[in-house]
Amino acid sequence: MLPQTMGSETNIKLPISFIFFSLFALVLSQIQLLVNGQLMTDGSFRIPVIWSSAHLLVLGWALMAAMGAMYQLVPVAFLTNIWNERFGFIQFFVTAVGITSFAVMLYWSPQNAIIPGVLTLLGILMFLVQMVMTLSKQAKPTIMTAFVGSSLVCLFVTISLGITLIYSLKTGFASEYYQSIFKAHLLMGVTGWFTLLIFGFSYKMVPMFSLSHGFPMVQAKYVYGFYFSGLVVSLVSFFTNNSILLKIGFLLLLIGFSIFSWHIKIIIKKRLKKTLDKPFRFALVAIGFGNVIHLAAFIMLWNQDVGHFAGPLIYAYLLLWIVLSIVSYLYKIVPFLWWTYKYSKEIGKNKVPSLKEMMNEKIVPTLFSLFIVAVLIVFCALTFHVAILFNIGQFVLSIVFIIIAISILKVLKK
Amino acid sequence: MMNTKEKILSALKSVYDPELNINVVDLGLIYNIEITESNDVTITMTLTTPGCPLHDSITSGVRYSVEGLEETGKVEVNLVWEPAWSPDKMTPEGLRLLGR
Numbered sequence: 001m002l003p004q005t006m007g008s009e010t011n012i013k014l015p016i017s018f019i020f021f022s023l024f025a026l027v028l029s030q031i032q033l034l035v036n037g038q039l040m041t042d043g044s045f046r047i048p049v050i051w052s053s054a055h056l057l058v059l060g061w062a063l064m065a066a067m068g069a070m071y072q073l074v075p076v077a078f079l080t081n082i083w084n085e086r087f088g089f090i091q092f093f094v095t096a097v098g099i100t101s102f103a104v105m106l107y108w109s110p111q112n113a114i115i116p117g118v119l120t121l122l123g124i125l126m127f128l129v130q131m132v133m134t135l136s137k138q139a140k141p142t143i144m145t146a147f148v149g150s151s152l153v154c155l156f157v158t159i160s161l162g163i164t165l166i167y168s169l170k171t172g173f174a175s176e177y178y179q180s181i182f183k184a185h186l187l188m189g190v191t192g193w194f195t196l197l198i199f200g201f202s203y204k205m206v207p208m209f210s211l212s213h214g215f216p217m218v219q220a221k222y223v224y225g226f227y228f229s230g231l232v233v234s235l236v237s238f239f240t241n242n243s244i245l246l247k248i249g250f251l252l253l254l255i256g257f258s259i260f261s262w263h264i265k266i267i268i269k270k271r272l273k274k275t276l277d278k279p280f281r282f283a284l285v286a287i288g289f290g291n292v293i294h295l296a297a298f299i300m301l302w303n304q305d306v307g308h309f310a311g312p313l314i315y316a317y318l319l320l321w322i323v324l325s326i327v328s329y330l331y332k333i334v335p336f337l338w339w340t341y342k343y344s345k346e347i348g349k350n351k352v353p354s355l356k357e358m359m360n361e362k363i364v365p366t367l368f369s370l371f372i373v374a375v376l377i378v379f380c381a382l383t384f385h386v387a388i389l390f391n392i393g394q395f396v397l398s399i400v401f402i403i404i405a406i407s408i409l410k411v412l413k414k
Numbered sequence: 415m416m417n418t419k420e421k422i423l424s425a426l427k428s429v430y431d432p433e434l435n436i437n438v439v440d441l442g443l444i445y446n447i448e449i450t451e452s453n454d455v456t457i458t459m460t461l462t463t464p465g466c467p468l469h470d471s472i473t474s475g476v477r478y479s480v481e482g483l484e485e486t487g488k489v490e491v492n493l494v495w496e497p498a499w500s501p502d503k504m505t506p507e508g509l510r511l512l513g514r
Contacts, residue, residue, distance in 0.1 A: 348478030
């Protein structure tokens with residue numbers, strides 16, 4: 001028998017600081033869109049208010065929530081302690097100030113967003129240092145290390161390209177490559193960083209939440225191989241303006257994502273827990289959406305009017321795959337963090353609640369179904385340029401987001 | 415009347431995996447209970463997965479629950495990964511609670 005004495009629980013104040021900040025950013029980004037976003041219905045995505053709201057949603061909410069989740073999940077998934085928790089708190093402060101000032105500056109004066117952008121970059125670099133140092137302590141790297149490690153590389157590339165975009169806007173530097181850099185920034189951020197990260201942690205969380213046992217892991221290597229190759233080929237296509245290469249890249253991404261969906265289905269079939277928790281079921285629904293959108297993106301490349309569909313599809317991918325996955329897992333992660341803080345010293349001494357009792361699960365099906373319907377309404381509004389549809393969908397979505405944030409924060413009362 | 419081992423097992427049944435809401439005995443996490451003549455206890459146990467986020471909480475809970483018994487002295491929890499946990503280690507009650 002191999003004794004295991006290493007503790008791997010993080011100081012919960014660190015992940016929870018990131019997650020609470022993220023929930024406030026989520027609410028703010030939605031209010032901002034609600035007040036100004038009707039401009040999007042004219043197809044005007046690249047305007048200051050959309051930049052600001054998109055970055056509040058993507059950096060302030062999704063990135064900060066992902067960082068918080070990583071501070072909690074990395075030690076348990078890779079069986080190694082966080083390299084330096086004190087450094088983690090400093091990183092939180094730098095990133096939070098950076099993202100807040102960045103979003104404000106993008107709104108008021110985008111050409112002066114370089115300093116907050118650099119501060120955000122510094123915060124993200126500090127996070128990367130923390131994670132690289134933590135992962136390097138892992139005794140035996142696994143396929144999850146490849147997914148999470150590659151997602152961190154993509155995050156670094158995304159932020160570097162974002163800073164280049166701002167610098168280009170201000171000085172005209174590499175202006176002939178502006179479009180290519182912009183596309184690469186989106187690809188690396190959305191499909192590189194977030195998708196690879198969700199893939200990696202899904203291989204830990206899906207078996208854990210479904211109590212699956214005895215499933216094969218060989219498919220994960222193919223998921224990684226196809227998806228990562230797809231990212232590289234698509235990236236090269238942007239800078240060479242080669243449409244065939246782009247089609248090959250998107251096909252590889254589609255194959256990688258499809259193998260992932262199939263693999264998760266195999267894992268779920270091997271589960272012991274007959275009835276899955278409601279938020280977790282929506283994390284699985286998000287995989288289906290991600291797969292369908294990858295297929296739609298590949299088909300879109302054969303259409304002459306690619307630009308018309310690209311914006312709505314990126315929006316749907318962000319919301320129905322990335323945001324839905326993160327929100328679903330937050331409903332599992334936040335109760336766990338709070339339970340650990342409040343009850344980990346009580347277990348075995350007094351009666352403690354189960355994690356399910358920490359959160360009101362009853363509202364999840366209605367709330368998440370409304371979320372999906374609202375996103376689909378906004379998607380149609382963006383595709384067919386119907387302002388009234390956009391306003392209805394975005395209004396419902398903002399309300400749903402605010403209720404989600406409140407219901408997650410209500411766990412603190414348990 | 416219950417002997418010490420039975421009392422320990424009964425105490426361990428009050429320690430629940432908060433994610434699954436099943437106690438550690440019915441989950442089949444307890445591999446062995448050793449009691450010395452001076453009533454010091456060593457519990458050998460596992461978790462359902464090596465990366466279980468409730469690692470420290472569950473092992474501490476196991477220790478606290480047995481330390482609370484009058485009959486026991488020092489309590490040590492020995493967490494092992496081999497043999498790995500598998501569903502066949504669960505009790506029929508544990509499986510029933512999972513809907514199996």
